[in-house]
Amino acid sequence: MESTEEIRKRPMIGNAPKMRQLFDNIHRITDHRWPVLVLGETGTGKELIARMIHEHGNRGPFVVVDCASIPGALMESELFGYVRGAFTGANTSKLGLIEAAHGGTAFFDEIGELPLELQSKLLRVLQEKEFRPVGSTQSRHSDFRVIAATNRDLAAEVEKNGFRRDLFYRLNVITLRLPPLRDRKEDVPDLVNYFLGRYSGRHSVTPETMRSLLIYDWPGNVRELENCIQHMVAVNAGPLLHLHNMPSTVMNFVNNAGASLLGMAAAVGLSIVPDNIDAQIDDELELQPILPLPELERRAILRAIRYTRGDRTAASVLLGIGRTTLYRKLKEYGFSD
Numbered sequence: 001m002e003s004t005e006e007i008r009k010r011p012m013i014g015n016a017p018k019m020r021q022l023f024d025n026i027h028r029i030t031d032h033r034w035p036v037l038v039l040g041e042t043g044t045g046k047e048l049i050a051r052m053i054h055e056h057g058n059r060g061p062f063v064v065v066d067c068a069s070i071p072g073a074l075m076e077s078e079l080f081g082y083v084r085g086a087f088t089g090a091n092t093s094k095l096g097l098i099e100a101a102h103g104g105t106a107f108f109d110e111i112g113e114l115p116l117e118l119q120s121k122l123l124r125v126l127q128e129k130e131f132r133p134v135g136s137t138q139s140r141h142s143d144f145r146v147i148a149a150t151n152r153d154l155a156a157e158v159e160k161n162g163f164r165r166d167l168f169y170r171l172n173v174i175t176l177r178l179p180p181l182r183d184r185k186e187d188v189p190d191l192v193n194y195f196l197g198r199y200s201g202r203h204s205v206t207p208e209t210m211r212s213l214l215i216y217d218w219p220g221n222v223r224e225l226e227n228c229i230q231h232m233v234a235v236n237a238g239p240l241l242h243l244h245n246m247p248s249t250v251m252n253f254v255n256n257a258g259a260s261l262l263g264m265a266a267a268v269g270l271s272i273v274p275d276n277i278d279a280q281i282d283d284e285l286e287l288q289p290i291l292p293l294p295e296l297e298r299r300a301i302l303r304a305i306r307y308t309r310g311d312r313t314a315a316s317v318l319l320g321i322g323r324t325t326l327y328r329k330l331k332e333y334g335f336s337d
Contacts, residue, residue, distance in 0.1 A: 012048045016184035030057030038149040040178030043223030046149035050107045060104025068110040086135025101144040112152035119164045181218040185313040195229040205241045
């Protein structure tokens, strides 16, 4: 398990347009201490974003409150601390996470898991900057910036009475949404190289392997990609990491998709790389015996775009051309956004 210092030093890698926009938004809010709600699927890097916000615009400690891992029975004493004699076994007083965050940032990871009875107490802390340790009759003061993260749809939880409406509005001042890895696949090579350097330093992946990593949808996001690279490094002495070194989930995807891709690749001369999307080709795109080369190129590009359902990174990999070239060709043929 990584230490807090190791997590803090880890960079947030992303050059995709959605990530650049996210970074721009972070820089715009660093001069303020308004609450921030970070939304994103599991494994997208919500804690890294929270730490980036804190380090750009705050002093003091960064305190993580893991709402999903602290048992409900212990949550109140973990949050607010307790005084000596508050309950059996409380031989000394304990500082709570709320008080420890004074002057800095409290990051509530998976805030959607916080029990309803504690949501009201947290709301009071955010409004009044005061709290009372378990077993104490005296209120204490704690002023901190709050950043909350969740992979849940909190607005939907509010409608189902699974999350307090007033707390939701209190937290939802600035909302940042992290894109899943499948929506920023152009960042996969940089992430692969980063994790290779982190866990090996002497391994590299073959072009065929990189193409497979680019096409795969990564339902577990960056965390799944990291685990994949760790697995590949562990099972291969190196220096090259091959397709057969990938975890079974990715390998099964490759094997299941290979047959359908062979037919598609043969039809238009594409590189043979796996995909899990069935080809849907219109009659308009059927090749004729003899066509001018520009028309053949246009149809091959359209087939690739349709085959990948608009995923231009995947299409460029299938075609064996760079993304910049693909965008230029699409613009030439009048198919750019």
